[in-house]
Every structure is written in structure tokens, then in C-alpha cells.
């Protein structure tokens with residue numbers, strides 16, 4: 317139930333294992349929070365927001381391989397950090413073995429003083445041996461306790477983390493912050509490289525429909541799950557709001573919804589003490605917003621495919637015309653136009669703002685990095701606010717993230733919020749789906765595992781095998 321990444325991962329794994337799966341999704345397309353839609357204001361299909369992965373996302377990569385879309389992911393080793401008017405800082409792997417593969421790039425980085433670089437090296441080295449356990453401490457507190465300079469926090473720790481975990485530093489668990497830095501900068505060059513889809517998200521994930529149908533399974537779109545009840549024969553009956561498929565009988569159910577949709581459905585499931593406890597735990601999850609600002613110009617603004625933007629409200633620039641061939645704007649007469657998406661994570665300050673002031677702010681800040689903006693004509697623009705983008709990985713949240721086992725035998729939980737050891741990401745969602753699929757095969761007496769193997773550490777990081 318639920319056709320987001322978690323539901324698709326569970327369905328595809330089970331269909332591949334020979335089961336007949338019925339995948340019910342409330343919306344008219346698959347993908348959930350990672351999807352594209354026709355934006356009425358600009359008349360184009362756009363992604364709800366740029367989605368990226370890293371090399372460490374082994375189960376998501378496995379899902380892309382299953383769906384035969386891995387070739388549609390473009391990989392980048394080089395990250396450019398820009399300051400308004402300043403020289404670029406390029407972080408990329410060099411010849412030294414892990415965990416020192418980015419050291420030479422850091423030493424050359426103009427965005428940081430020598431003192432900043434020493435502080436960053438000292439901070440990162442704390443995560444070499446392994447991840448600290450989840451504790452009550454937040455990451456801002458940890459950074460200050462570890463003598464980080466204000467510039468290293470503003471230009472390194474914060475931009476990396478806020479975009480990876482979509483939350484402010486004082487609301488992030490040290491354990492998950494450490495995970496991001498260890499896996500992106502220390503473990504191996506392959507672990508930290510960034511993958512960006514070269515096709516719209518709905519095309520990427522829409523392939524799951526054919527995959528499932530080819531394996532004798534079915535996808536029901538516009539099918540909202542209303543209730544789930546046990547049957548006298550030990551199975552489950554799911555009722556839906558779709559008159560064409562009002563009831564789905566099954567041996568097992570995977571509930572692959574967001575945490576708030578799961579909470580909304582709980583009253584329509586049998587009540588017991590464990591379901592009461594789950595209701596209480598779900599009430600403790602909190603959302604954090606992401607805002608995407610989409611701008612179409614009459615000319616090229618930059619040669620970069622993407623860049624981290626420092627010292628401004630806008631945080632990342634993705635040059636969609638270069639990243640996705642479908643968004644190339646051909647030259648008519650003069651030069652080709654371009655389509656950029658600017659991403660602001662943990663965008664609480666933008667949520668109450670109107671569309672036009674957000675666009676004005678974005679243009680004014682973008683021009684500080686790319687002077688061509690001042691001469692360019694803005695052809696059209698869209699602002700997409702995802703107010704419930706992800707849940708916050710607050711300190712100690714792992715204490716209440718449930719496993720795939722649910723309060724009801726034969727019903728299993730999935731979704732990026734369950735206990736996978738990953739934050740709210742497509743990888744976390746995929747892992748949750750694969751874990752739920754394993755639990756289903758266990759329950760039905762034919763156990764299988766679906767999680768992909770972890771990436772091995774490289775270089776000297778092989779001396780520190782501990783990852784949790």
C-alpha cells in the first residue's frame with residue numbers, strides 16, 4: 317500500500333521472488349515524494365524537487381538496476397562550492413588513499429582559511445573509527461564542543477548537512493550527521509560520488525509499472541487505502557476508495573506510507589496495545605520543508621551542471637538544461653536558453669513568503685554568483701514548496717523508529733521513517749521496502765533477503781570496519 321519508493325521497492329522485490337503483488341497508490345502516478353508533475357503555471361513537467369543519491373546508496377542502486385534505469389543516473393565526483401564574487405572551491409578525490417582522498421582539494425580550497433581547514437580535518441577525523449551512537453546531543457553543540465570555527469560551520473558543515481538531512485544543525489542527531497560525513501568524505505571516493513537522474517523522476521520510477529506487470533503483478537493508481545481488516549482465513553482484506561477495485565484480499569500487507577499517512581490510517585486498523593504505542597510514537601515525528609525555485613532564462617547562465625551556493629539563502633544550483641536532455645532549451649536565433657533549479661533545504665524562512673518575493677530574492681542572490689543573470693530575461697518561474705518534505709532526524713529519534721514488524725501479524729511497515737539506519741532519503745525508503753519484503757517472505761515460510769551489500773571501505777579506511 318503506497319507507491320512511493322518504499323512501496324515500489326517492496327513490490328518489485330516480492331514480484332521478483334515470485335509473489336503476486338497488488339500495489340495500491342492514492343495518486344495517479346508512482347514515486348510519492350520523488351516524482352514529477354505538470355506544473356500548470358509553467359506548462360512543463362518538472363520534478364517536485366531535484367533528487368540526488370550518493371554511491372553509498374547500494375539498495376537504491378540495486379532498485380535502479382532491477383528497473384533498468386541505472387544508465388539514466390549521471391555520476392559526479394567533483395563538487396563546486398561558490399561564494400558571491402569569490403573563486404570556486406572544488407572538492408574532488410585526488411591520488412591519496414581514503415580517508416585522505418579529498419585532502420589535497422581541501423588544502424587548495426579558497427573558501428576556507430588555514431584555521432578552518434585544520435578544524436575541519438580534526439572534526440572529520442573523529443568519524444574515521446566509526447559512527448558515534450545516537451545520543452541527546454545535537455550536531456551544532458558537537459561542532460562547538462569540537463572547536464569548529466564559525467566559517468567552517470557556515471561554509472562546510474552546515475551546507476553539506478542541511479542539504480543531506482534537510483534540517484538545521486541544532487535539530488540534527490550527531491549519529492546521522494557523522495554518517496553523512498563519514499560516507500561522503502571518508503569511506504571511499506566511490507561512496508561519496510553524487511548521482512543525478514538524467515530523466516524526470518516520474519519516468520525513472522514509472523518503469524516500476526511495467527516491471528510489476530511483466531511479473532504477473534498489478535498496479536492500481538488513484539486507489540486510496542481506507543481500511544485493513546483480518547479475514548477469518550488468516551489473511552487480510554484491504555478496502556479502497558476506488559470503485560473499480562473496492563477490496564483487495566491478500567496473505568500479507570506492506571504499509572509503505574509516509575509517517576503521517578500511516579498515522580492517519582491507524583484508526584482504520586484493529587486496535588491493540590502495540591497499535592496504541594505506535595500511534596504515540598508517530599505523534600513524535602516532525603516535518604521539515606524544502607523549497608525548489610525553478611527559473612527559465614533566455615540564455616545560458618553558467619557552465620556548471622550544479623554548484624553549492626555559500627553565504628546566501630539559496631543553497632544549491634542544479635542546471636536542469638544540462639542535467640536532463642528533456643529540459644534543453646534550443647537556440648532560437650541567438651544563444652540557447654536555460655532552466656535552473658535552486659534548492660533551499662530546511663526552508664522554514666521561505667514557507668510563509670509569497671511566490672514573487674521568493675523569486676526576487678532568488679534572482680538577486682543568483683546574480684551574486686553568476687553576473688549573466690543581471691542581463692538575462694526571466695522567461696518563466698515556479699516555486700514548489702514541499703512543506704512536509706522529510707521528517708527531522710532529531711537526537712534520539714531512532715529510539716521510536718519501528719522495525720518492519722507491525723502491531724498486526726501479516727502486516728508489515730515500510731517507508732523512509734522506519735528503522736533502517738538511514739535518514740529520510742530514497743535509500744532509506746528502498747531499504748525499508750526491501751526489509752518489509754524480507755519480512756513477508758519470512759512470514760510466508762520462504763525467507764529471502766533483498767538488501768544490497770554495503771560498499772566496502774577503501775584505502776586506510778579498511779582498518780576501521782565499524783559503520784555503526
Ligand SMILES: Cc1cc2nc3c(=O)[nH]c(=O)nc-3n(C[C@H](O)[C@H](O)[C@H](O)COP(=O)(O)OP(=O)(O)OC[C@H]3O[C@@H](n4cnc5c(N)ncnc54)[C@H](O)[C@@H]3O)c2cc1C
Pocket residue numbers: 317318319320321322323340341342343346347348349350364365366367368369539540541542572573574577581606607702704705706730731732733740741742743744745
Ligand atoms: C522536496 C524533496 C526533496 C528531496 N530530496 C531528496 C534527495 O535529494 N535525495 C534523497 O534520497 N531523498 C530526497 N528526498 C526524500 C525522498 O523523496 C523520500 O525520503 C522518499 O521518496 C520517501 O519515500 P516513501 O516511499 O517512504 O514515502 P512517500 O514518497 O511519501 O510514499 C508514500 C506513498 O503513499 C501514498 N499514500 C499515502 N496514503 C495513502 C493511502 N491511504 N492509500 C494509498 N496510497 C497512499 C502517497 O501518495 C505516496 O505515493 C526529498 C524529498 C522531498 C519532498
